[in-house]
């Protein structure tokens with residue numbers, strides 16, 4: 001910060017000492033909900049997390065993890081990892097990508113910016129390609145934003161538009177892809193009536209095509225590249241509605257895993273490969289699952305897969321996805337400027353930090369935690385360990401994932417005495433919850449609970465402090481419900497499995513032998529959320545949080 005008088009030095013906490021080892025455990029997708037058979041956390045044996053609950057109200061409480069409490073447009077928006085970890089790490093609530101794009105579209109500012117003017121240069125002679133997740137989930141993208149962008153771009157000169165869709169089924173119900181494609185087709189046909197050559201050109205399921213993250217499996221991105229850029233895919237259809245319906249029925253895959261397809265014309269030729277002189281926009285606002293494609297589209301030097309043909313294009317992201325890498329260099333909307341995160345403050349005050357997860361969540365406790373910034377603040381004081389995730393499987397097949405390995409790494413880091421903060425993300429509840437497999441999710445919750453035990457035992461041994469929390473709900477509710485909370489049935493009388501996150505609050509549990517006996521949760525904070533955690537953790541390290549941070553959850557009473 002340039003303002004005069006700014007200092008990275010944190011004030012000492014008046015009562016809490018420095019030098020304690022603090023474990024910060026984030027259970028991904030672990031919310032609090034009524035106990036019934038669709039609450040996998042309740043069904044699973046989770047003795048450790050259950051015992052922490054006994055600390056309520058002084059050492060266990062709930063905080064908000066969705067909606068405006070984490071910077072999303074409304075309280076109807078479920079939480080997600082990006083906004084959750086941003087809030088946990090930054091200690092403040094930032095208007096997040098979803099909201100910033102809404103504002104830019106509503107004001108029309110999106111069309112005045114550098115990014116739009118850059119791609120607009122291609123409208124005369126080239127094609128505008130839009131690539132992204134097609135749903136109203138609001139986690140990575142939103143269909144209504146795509147609709148507005150299509151309208152806005154066509155009004156501003158785009159004459160030929162191709163949309164490359166990724167079907168969802170993870171943030172929305174499985175099978176809902178058909179309806180989203182119908183809505184989009186309807187808009188495109190209206191554009192065609194106005195003389196604009198607008199079509200869907202390719203597609204595929206988000207988890208199988210394009211939207212990998214943290215470089216877990218480049219084949220996913222390659223499958224997308226082949227369909228979107230080269231116009232090649234194992235399946236060819238005349239239209240996208242038929243494509244999605246047929247592939248769901250015939251390949252027995254769900255929306256998340258649809259194989260890649262291209263739309264072809266009468267002569268069997270793909271209708272929309274990306275060629276020299278075209279413009280490309282990736283319309284997801286969320287970063288993690290667009291970074292890999294952004295690299296493939298933007299980098300001249302690229303060796304992750306054979307791109308075969310690298311068209312000379314003008315590319316812009318909906319947002320800039322990585323502030324440190326400045327990737328992509330052109331974007332339509334500026335991302336939230338998340339600065340002065342707790343990680344940076346603590347490192348600058350000498351707190352040695354260890355962070356660990358497996359690949360699929362590794363960036364959550366590093367990149368998202370640090371305000372969408374990759375890399376270390378100070379290599380001499382930080383160590384980030386990534387445990388390779390299994391790739392090419394759905395995680396209901398191996399619901400234990402790498403929970404044990406993550407916990408053992410954390411345990412070793414705690415016992416080594418080399419670190420003051422040991423931070424992990426345990427992915428199980430979330431990653432397995434997204435598969436919609438209830439039995440496997442129960443196993444996943446148990447595995448996460450066992451991992452927590454290993455970490456808390458290590459904290460016990462070194463006389464440290466723990467804070468266990470979650471980034472949003474998922475595994476605690478696996479069924480779509482009506483307004484009064486009853487499971488919704490489809491026309492065949494079957495329950496509708498909920499693969500998405502939820503609106504539920506998440507627990508925060510604190511304790512450990514190093515925690516001052518007078519520490520307890522305050523009862524005077526109105527509806528605290530994840531952003532209140534950062535100041536709390538700073539307190540455990542013996543510091544007070546900066547004045548503009550959301551307030552700490554704790555107080556220290558003299559006993």
Ligand SMILES: O=C(O)[C@@H](CO)OP(=O)(O)O
Nearest residue numbers: 080081082139170171430
């Ligand atoms: O898998 C993901 O990309 C999202 C859901 O869309 O989950 P999370 O926010 O937990 O990473």
Ligand SMILES: [Mn+2]
Nearest residue numbers: 028029081471
């Ligand atoms: Mn998450």
Ligand SMILES: [Mn+2]
Nearest residue numbers: 029430431434
């Ligand atoms: Mn998730």
